[in-house]
Amino acid sequence: MYEEDQAIVGAESWKQRTLVDLLEFRRLTRKDNPIFLFLGDGENITDRLSAEELHNRASLAGAHLARLLPTGARVILLFENGLDYIVAFFACLYAGHIPVSGIYPSAIGASERFSFILQDSGAQAVLGKRDTLTLFHLPDANAVKWIPLESALNAPRPIAPAALTSDSLALVQYTSGSTENPKGVCLSHRNICHNIHAQLISFQYQDDDTGLSWLPFTHDMGLVGAVLPALAAGNPFYFMAPDKFIEKPSRWLEAISRYGVTISGGPDFAYRYCARLSGEEISPRWDFSRWNIAFNGSENISPDTLEKFSATFGPMGFKSAAFYPCYGLAENALLVTSGRKGHGVSLVSFDRLALSNGEAVVTGTDDADAVTVLASCGTAHEDQHVHIVDPELQVFLPEGRVGEIWIDSPSVSVGYLNNPLRNAQCFVINDGTRYLRTQDFGFLHEGALFHVGRLSEKFAYDGNVYYTNDIAVSLSQAMDGALCIVAPPELPKRDLPCLMIETADAARIPALRQAMADTMKSYRIDRFAFYFMRKGFVIRTPSGKIRADLTLGNILAEPSSILASGDTHTPIATGMTQMI
Template sequence: MTGFETFTELVLHRTADLGEKDAFIFLHDNAAGTGAEHLTYNGLDAEAKRIASWLQAQGAEGGQVLLLYPSSADFVKAFTACLYAGSVAVPAPLPGDQGHHFARVSGILRDAEVKAVLTDSANEPNISAWLREAGFTDINCLATDRPGEGDPSAWTAPKLTPESLAFLQYTSGSTSSPKGVMVSHFNLLSNEYAIQRSTSSDENSRLGGWLPFYHDMGLIGHILQPLWLGGSAALMSPVSFLKRPFRWLQMIDQYKVTIGGGPNFAFDLCTRRVTDEQLATLDLSSWKVACNGAEPVRAETIRAFTERFEPAGFTPEAFFPCYGMAETTLLVSGTPYGQKPVIRSADIAALELGTLREPAEGAPARTLVSSGVFQDFDVRIVDPQEHTERPEGGVGEIWVKGDSVAGGYWKRPETNAEIFQAVILGGEQGPDAGWLRTGDLGVLESGQLYVTGRLKEMILINGRNIYPHDVERTVQALDPALAPGNGAVFSVDTGEEHLVIVQEIKPNSPSAADLPALAAQVRTLISKEFTVAGSVVLVKPGTIRKTTSGKLQRTLMRQLLIEGKLTPLHEVLEDGVKALVDAAALASVG
């Protein structure tokens, strides 16, 4: 793979070897327009040693260090400093004053047993106050952009092994509370190598993205991959992208980015928001790998984006649908470089019964996009109840083995035994141990991996498996008032399973004027297409919860409904669901 035993050793070699080469270019949008901040390998090395010396003086070598930054050069310097200090970086979003991020980061602070907190001078007063209020008065907080803290000459190389932890990657909490994935230096080196092989990248590659730096795809794909390659990256903040999606494409053009990507919604946003006038100014011919991951890949997203941006030099072969997760460091599989994504139709009824099959003419069908072939992993499809391997074409849980599979969750030994050391039964050689249960449903066909859903979110009604996103997409195609990508389908157990959809409404759409009629149409459609009754909750924009990478938090939406924490514009609930919600409301009053 490489001659390096730790990622720290690799970065030290890169900084010594590449000197004044740009490692990162950070784009800033401000009142004066746009600007770029360049960080060379030499500059990164000097700043990392300065901050690392402070961490070592605090006794943080081998301990966890919480990183709380916006997407900025300061985050990259701080993360590299943790590598240099032999500390375990814990990237997290800024906590804010209240709400989801506040609760999540407070939980991370308690769980990770951090020795120090790093942030910037703009956020340091609020972070210090937050630490005091949380009762962590013994944890020192450093604003790393403040001069005079740390002495590079006092830095000493840490004593690390391949098994040493590089960082804790806290999961997004799509289906449960965040857990810290323990990523070792060996895991990180292995996965960066797999990413390089999958994307055919080298030291001349330039990555470009906007994903949050604390997110695994942003951290490993856009920050650590350039360091692995000895390449460079152009980066911008998520806020800048969401305000002006065109700016991302403009960055790809301006800096001749070769690799970059994001979840479906990023490509959909560009397709909708980039004007013809803006399109005419773009040259996207340098973009050879457009990674599409972090949520189920939609064929319509690929088709619409390609059609829209082919005049600007984007090619269908550039799309790189991929699959991965924090528990495998990042990447598991991806479309082979230079090949078009594999897209196929599947019979919905057969999928519900656990088999991938071409649909008969006129039969209800679902379009599946392959997540490609796996790189340096052994992947099996396993019956989640029986723990036996499914035949090719059979739907089951995706189980994986490989050098990139993390050591488990921080301080979760019982969960680790269940999730990271699963055993496949029934094989000719006897029980086969040491598998990671991904919690995702999928199917293998001709070496291609198709992800079909999430095990915990599968709805089982009347002996049939119903995929939430099938219902969501069917409903959202009914009327323009039903915002695409902003509805969540889940089941509620009242002694029997009930299907519920919580769906955002576009307020200016004509149908929004008669929500009872629209809800009735949705219920009729669900009954017709899926032969089940459905409860419908119509809500205002911004209600549907998502992770930082855009994944729907269906389990959280179920919890909010049951706890009476949603404010519907209009709802029609089945009797059992209504009784459950009403009981929760009475309990909260009492």
């Protein structure tokens, strides 16, 4: 079991220690025992890394970086998922530099994202595999050093780790940028060590726990939520690349069964993909009886997804009580709230109209059109506190009132890199306490947090306030789990909310359209545009978050993606189906 009095990130230790201390601790306690095991093909172990070997490689590469760059230099990490990323991350820390993370080289739009982050971060170097650096090299970036990891590992002698403190910057983590330009979140060693501690306590790590993650290391869920907790726990942890999961979601489930994984998860869409697997893709030999924590975070949890996943894989030992809701964000290092191990996800029905007016009123009505079912995000752990605040008056609200989610926690970031205006907006001091304004909206019910949407997803219609994610989840429930995306009105580009529904069966569109109309009527939204689209045109960030605006632009630029479209006042026909 994870013991607070022994762990380097224990109840008090996280206040003084660094991630370098954490590696040294695991080097002493786990020695050559592999902690990181990589499934290169998504199925078989192709590479292993122990704490001892990680130290040896990081000290060599760190020596090379220390020789080339001044102390405290910011270094962009340019790697796909793989053990090289972990080596590069610690090499930067050993050299006294600050790793900058947030670019997954094979992701859609990676080149543009890299150019933005390179300029925004003021990075002095880019560290990556030689082939990757060649692909991303910018001829006009002459002041930037392009450092192949292969060369760094050939340093003639290792370096002793730089002297760091818990207040030293450990990471600049760029946000997904799902609604605006990515922002560089500055995290200290104390921020990250505290959050790792909170994760291990809330997950109730045991000596025989084994993890698995396909989430990108370049995202906070992959790095702070998998790589670093794996080192802290010291147990074997399996990794694969996100593209291996996207190509074939059954690989994730196959690996969980094969390696006896107890902790693994991802956004809701991962479970939805797996619940839709055909009979030929599901092995009767799979055994999920050891899977005790199936965490679900990063996007709204769909009750339909939970039900279908449990029904599909329950016969193979999966327990619905293993579902584990999480809420977090990079600005808090990662985890803020989570559920209770072994208790599943708590689903609560709230009055839909009251919710649109800012009141969370529990209802027992059987009228599905009058209800919004939300999943609890759980409670905060280990000195973290969640508050609901009126964003304009900055007045703290009682339970049952919808407002902006504010956090005070030792995990809260020291601020955004080179962004004083946003820092003044998002990190505020009230009565001597420093708070993170998340720009997320939600409410508290019986002590638990319920998330309803982002500020960027919020829009007003006919005097009521709505959140696109809330509408999308309700639409999905009404359409038998179909993927639904809602883009809010955005003048002058569009004056209507736009609904995008993914379907592979054009014959179902009339029935889906009726379910769509009924659901929107329950929200009292009588005018909207809609697009029924083929599969394969949804744009996501590397972590899986849907880019609604980009998806809308994508299907409008490719008319063959649209099976049918129109709006409720002036229906039109496109593609295969005539809309009446």
